[in-house]
Amino acid sequence: MTEAIVMDGVHKRYGEKRALDGLDLVVGAGTVHGVLGPNGAGKTTAVRIVSTLLRHDAGRVTVAGLDVRERAGEVRRRIGLLGQHAAVDEQLGGRQNLEMFGRLYHLGARRAGSRADELLERFGLADTGRKAVKQYSGGMRRRLDLAASLITDPDVLFLDEPTTGLDPRGRTEVWDAVRSLVGGGTTVLLTTQYLDEADQLADRISLIDHGRAVAEGTPDELKARVGGDRIDIVLRDASRLAEAAALLGGEDLTLDPDRRRIGAPAPDRVAALTRTVRVLDEAGIEAEDIAVRRPTLDEVFLSLTGQPATAQVTEKTEVAA
Known part of the structure; x- marks a missing residue:
């Protein structure tokens, strides 16, 4: 298996708090790898580190074979990131948003425009590309956000709780888009609070708690750990x-x-x-x-972390200078 993402013994502290405490994670190329854990377990910190937004204190981190500390600029050219909050401008149209992202990535006016058209078509937004984003539904807005993260056609995509706040239809639209991406060879690292989302999308899942991986495997393998049918x-x-x-x-x-x-x-x-x-x-x-x-991922979560998936603990974040 070709390794698209590797985190080996990664540590990160915020003062006295250990956000990551020796986290190990390996993500195969062309797969969806889910990362589950209670709020505060270290999921967002891990995504910030692999996406070069945050510096780790110790351990080794590579993305697409590149060290994220030593070759951060090259890593950024190979990745896309969809954060928890929408990055698009609601006053602009969908196409204008994508063109803007293209220009920010130095694609040039012509290439930015053609790439915007490609992505609008790919995500079923071609007919609404000229509408202001404020008129979009939640699912449409999130698909546009996902399209913006793909403006440079990245090898690796980080999705940090991509469907939070969406209704069932909107979540399904995003799931279909993610499946299409992976079918085309993109590697996806997915963090989510929705265990059914990980069950639907992930080829493998890492369950982390207190900054460490406490279990890893396919959804069926993890369910088998808490008993059979x-x-x-x-x-x-x-x-x-x-x-x-x-x-x-x-x-x-x-x-x-x-x-x-x-x-x-x-x-x-x-x-x-x-x-x-x-x-x-x-x-x-x-x-x-x-x-x-069969056992559910909720039961796996409760068995291995001792708390339900909805446990609320604040995870402090910090952006690297």
Whole structure:
């Protein structure tokens, strides 16, 4: 696997606070690598370091094979960054925004204009390119922001919580755009608070907590760390919960009387479902719902960090001089 991004034992302190405490991260070229963690875990600090906006105190960091400290200028020519807050000017039109970014990157007037047209077409904004951005929907605005980050056709793209505040339709639009980019060979480092977003987009995920990577793998590999598949049964009659549990037997059963629910391991999904239906039917116990499910990334998050994904801790940031 070609390594597009490498962080090896990276440290960063803000006074007495350790934002990164020996962070290790390897991102393969042409993949989406998700970085998850509670607020304050170090996600934004990591993105600022790999995008040359912040200097690390110790460790090694390379992007596209280039050391971010020693060859920062070359790194910047190879990357794009979509931050948490929109960078486009709402008073200008979509095309004017992209042309402006192109000129800032010294593309020249003609090339900036042609690149703007290419990106508007690519992100489904060609028909609205002359409209002021203030008239755009949230999803359209974020797609324009994403287009602006690609004005130089970067090899590596950093997305720092790209869909925060968007409605479901807007999030889907951004997800489709990201998938298209990766299909074209772009490497994406994604930080997000939405675990379903990482599940949808990421080839691999690193879970960081207190500035260190505490787990890494594919979404399915991480889910397997908190247990295999389980079957959930919701009964119509709560009074038969104990009877049903006794009939189903086995270890690691969980009972939730308030929800009339039984949970049990399901190492063989189909066999477990078939057996459960047969046992309950023979005993005349009616089920309102039966479903086999895999652990969620929320459960992985809670298991490995000891706190839910929505935990709010302020992460201080600093821009390198």
